[in-house]
Amino acid sequence: VLLINIILTFSTHVFVLSPNKFVQMNLSSVKILRTNHRLFNVSRLSKHTLPDLPYDFNALEPVISSEIMQLHYQKHHNAYVTNLNMIEEKIHDANSKKDISKLIALQSAYKFNAGGHLNHSILWQVMSKDGGAPSKDLLSAIERDFGSMIKMQDQLSTATIGVQGSGWGWLGICPESKKLRIATLPNQDPLEATTGLVPLFGIDVWEHAYYLQYKNVRPDYVKAVWKVANWKEISNRFTKVHN
Structure with missing residues (x-):
């Protein structure tokens, strides 16, 4: 019997064991389950791999340069996987x-x-050159919970710019209440495992995500990222939880 926090893994899932709950993680979801605190045997794992980037390195220019995208994906994300x-x-x-x-x-x-791998795997999907507009249902939820699209963007941008050091800003949805929420997290802490919110859109404010292009002017980078938000994917993620 364990009364301390430890991490166990098997197959493609990660398990964080604590006295009160069991957190199961994979690349698509994190579920919080009750457990009786027993130490489980761990079978040999399959290897994690770098996911395919859904566009060319230069696809998000001029918002995000090809050089940044290549380094971010091939060096930083790959390092998390390794x-x-x-x-x-x-x-x-x-x-x-x-x-x-x-x-x-x-x-x-x-x-x-694990958080770095999870966060970046989401990030590549929620950005695109021509992301379109949010679905009718998502826009309605944004207006309900924030007042307007502009107010939501301003709130998330302000919170993300204010992250001390390295971290992330997120738009997430609560699976129980279906309410949209904004959260910021340090380092590579994953949103769902930490807060219970399902991530819809994230902004990476580690310096490697923007410094080569925006230098130390984080606000310019954060405000520009909205131009490459993939609203089709964000809307799909919302629908999966909301419905």
Whole structure:
């Protein structure tokens, strides 16, 4: 019986074990489930891979330069995937040896790299050159919860610009109330596992996401990102939860 937070993994899922809840993660969803705090055996994992980028590196210019996109995808996201696979092997080894101290020691690195992989896999999908407009249902929800599209964008932009250091700004939806919410998180903390909100649209404010082009003027970058918001994908993500 464990009364401490540890991370367990098997197949393509991640499990964060705590005294009160069990968090199950994969690239598409995070579900919070009750557990009886038992240590589960972990089978050998399949490898995580870098997802295909749904457009060319220069597709989001002039908002995001080709150079930034290439470095962001090939170097930074790829590093999260590489490190995630390495850490999962260490978790598998530690679990096979019932080395609880090692499992605990790996928790922070696992959260960081798994979150980085999850967040960026969402990011590439919710941006596009011609993202269109939000669906009628999503626009109605935005107007209900924020007053207008402009007010929602202003609130998310302001919150994201204000992130201290590195992190993310998110538009998410609560699965229970169906309300839209804005949240900011530090580092690579994943939205759903941390807040319970399902991510609809995210803005990455790590400096590698914008510094080569926007220098230290984060507000210009954040405001420009709305020009490449993929409202078709954002609307699809909303519909899956709302319906």
